[in-house]
Amino acid sequence: MQTTGWEDEFREYVTARGPALLRTAHQLTGHPLDAEDLLQSALTKTYQAWERIEDRGALDGYVRRAMVNINISQWRRRKLEEYPSDELPEQVSCEPAGTSEVHEALEQALRELPERMRAAIVLRYYEDMTEPEIAKTLGISVGTVKSTVSRAMAKLRTALELPAP
Missing domain, CATH: 1.10.10.10 (Winged helix-like DNA-binding domain superfamily/Winged helix DNA-binding domain)
Known part of the structure; x- marks a missing residue:
């Protein structure tokens, strides 16, 4: 499968900046799996707009903004779907050991x-x-x-x- 130059550039960007962006996503969501989903959604939006992004130095800002916007949109949708309950859910901790x-x-x-x-x-x-x-x-x-x-x-x-x- 042949890739274009910008696809290789995008792949290199994700490889280089992915871990830092994932940490930001985790801080925004508070949950590792939600963070992965959030980052994936933001990177999908970035991939779709890649050729239109002229300032490559602003890529982190573009992805962070996409993550914030997506997270807020998801939070608003969830807010409408959540209803009060007399019982508290069991807390699950996903913190790494140590x-x-x-x-x-x-x-x-x-x-x-x-x-x-x-x-x-x-x-x-x-x-x-x-x-x-x-x-x-x-x-x-x-x-x-x-x-x-x-x-x-x-x-x-x-x-x-x-x-x-």
């Missing part, structure tokens, strides 16, 4: 954050994006990014029982 207690507590606290807060924290502290970059990625104002990150950090500190700065 993970420290602090890391586990942080992962749990991140999973409990609302979608926008989680996305803002992941983009700011895991992807090391600036506030203007986060605002552009999430389609919100810089002020909203600042307040969202601040409120999210306060919730994380409370959940982890850390003192305020």
Whole structure:
């Protein structure tokens, strides 16, 4: 099977950046299998648009934005399908063996954050994006990014029982 140059370029990009993008997807979803599905969907969208993406330096941003958009869309669909129940579901932990207690507590606290807060924290502290970059990625104002990150950090500190700065 013969491939075109851009297909090889796409394959190289996925090979090189896939693990980092998967970590971002995991932080957005809070679950490894959901993260794989999210990344696959985002890479499918990227593959379809590959020839139209002129700035190859912006590929990570394109994929991250696709992941955020897809995750929010899925969350909105799920929100409509979920109904309150008197019984709590059993909690399943999918954390890798050997993970420290602090890391586990942080992962749990991140999973409990609302979608926008989680996305803002992941983009700011895991992807090391600036506030203007986060605002552009999430389609919100810089002020909203600042307040969202601040409120999210306060919730994380409370959940982890850390003192305020």
